Amino acid sequence: MHEDAPVLNAKLRDRVGSRYAKRIRETGGLPAVVYGHKEDPQPVTLEAREALRFISRGEKVFSMELDGKKQFVLLKDLGYDYLGTNIIHADFARVDLNERVDTRAHLKFVGEAKGLKKAGAVLMHPVNELQLNCLVTNLPDQIEVDVSGMDVGDVIHAGEIELPVKTMKLLTDPDTVVVQIIMKAEEPESTGEAASVDGSAEPEVLTAKKEASGDDEKKKD
Amino acid sequence: MPPYKIPKRVKHRKEFRRVRDRKATKGNYVAFGDYGLQALDGCWLKSNCIEAGRIACQHYLKREGKLFIRVFPDKPVSKKPLETRMGKGKADVDYWAARVRPGTVLFELAGVSETRAREAFFRVAMKMPVRCRMIGRRVEA
Numbered sequence: 001m002h003e004d005a006p007v008l009n010a011k012l013r014d015r016v017g018s019r020y021a022k023r024i025r026e027t028g029g030l031p032a033v034v035y036g037h038k039e040d041p042q043p044v045t046l047e048a049r050e051a052l053r054f055i056s057r058g059e060k061v062f063s064m065e066l067d068g069k070k071q072f073v074l075l076k077d078l079g080y081d082y083l084g085t086n087i088i089h090a091d092f093a094r095v096d097l098n099e100r101v102d103t104r105a106h107l108k109f110v111g112e113a114k115g116l117k118k119a120g121a122v123l124m125h126p127v128n129e130l131q132l133n134c135l136v137t138n139l140p141d142q143i144e145v146d147v148s149g150m151d152v153g154d155v156i157h158a159g160e161i162e163l164p165v166k167t168m169k170l171l172t173d174p175d176t177v178v179v180q181i182i183m184k185a186e187e188p189e190s191t192g193e194a195a196s197v198d199g200s201a202e203p204e205v206l207t208a209k210k211e212a213s214g215d216d217e218k219k220k221d
Numbered sequence: 222m223p224p225y226k227i228p229k230r231v232k233h234r235k236e237f238r239r240v241r242d243r244k245a246t247k248g249n250y251v252a253f254g255d256y257g258l259q260a261l262d263g264c265w266l267k268s269n270c271i272e273a274g275r276i277a278c279q280h281y282l283k284r285e286g287k288l289f290i291r292v293f294p295d296k297p298v299s300k301k302p303l304e305t306r307m308g309k310g311k312a313d314v315d316y317w318a319a320r321v322r323p324g325t326v327l328f329e330l331a332g333v334s335e336t337r338a339r340e341a342f343f344r345v346a347m348k349m350p351v352r353c354r355m356i357g358r359r360v361e362a
Contacts, residue, residue: 091362205232
């Protein structure tokens with residue numbers, strides 16, 4: 001699988017820090033860091049356009065060329081700007097192709113649930129990814145979950161999802177609700193922890209009594 | 222008067238204004254639904270604006286989808302009455318607001334198509350005092 005892993009050409013960064021990272025981004029680079037396998041972390045620069053193309057495609061394992069050496073790396077984390085529009089940094093971990101890694105796999109819900117044809121039914125998926133432990137060579141791009149047979153009130157838990165390879169271990173709690181179809185309740189005007197007010201009501205002030213007792217002490221003095 | 226949300230209990234009746242021009246570092250991504258409405262500017266979002274947004278969205282979507290409101294008006298904002306001289310202490314609370322920074326996700330929608338979500342958020346954005354845009358879920362590593 002990973003003989004055809006996408007190749008990333010990286011250059012070692014000699015200067016680190018936000019100022020230099022900003023300059024790298026302005027010249028079409030993507031600051032990144034490579035760490036793991038008990039070696040020192042190496043700050044590197046990637047070609048942004050090339051790297052982001054692979055990342056947005058969902059690739060996770062890359063063959064990184066750094067100083068003429070090739071090494072396999074696993075994408076561990078992505079840094080976003082404050083609006084979440086642009087990827088501004090990437091973390092990579094060195095990996096051996098025969099090693100097991102803890103990773104996350106996205107869930108893709110396939111099929112049209114029959115329960116969704118009823119008015120007011122909503123498909124809820126509180127979890128969007130599963131945590132797995134698997135061989136680097138078995139890393140799935142996504143895991144498909146068939147929801148076509150689901151009716152209102154049906155629930156699929158993490159433990160019920162069939163993993164693509166038998167050697168994969170599920171790290172997410174098997175009782176975690178992955179997808180369920182619920183009937184949306186009519187929302188009452190006041191819900192949750194908030195109080196419903198008509199403009200005149202005020203919240204309870206927790207420190208109000210303390211202030212009163214403090215005044216009493218002053219009067220005694 | 223429509224029912225606006227305020228906290229049930231607070232530690233102090235009034236609070237300082239505090240800094241409001243920094244970028245959002247939390248609550249700035251879609252966490253619960255499939256699509257979100259993100260504020261591009263900062264403001265104190267009044268409780269009636271949040272309620273107006275909720276009504277605009279739910280009236281458009283009828284019973285379709287689920288709406289998540291990601292901001293809560295827990296900040297008391299005080300205001301002196303008109304034609305009052307300065308001083309004499311801090312004024313009474315005028316309204317409750319949510320602190321919104323550039324990047325904060327205000328609303329999220331689940332269980333609707335992208336087209337429907339875009340139409341709904343267009344209506345919600347009209348009720349907001351700040352520039353907004355629709356976003357989807359982030360690409361995660």
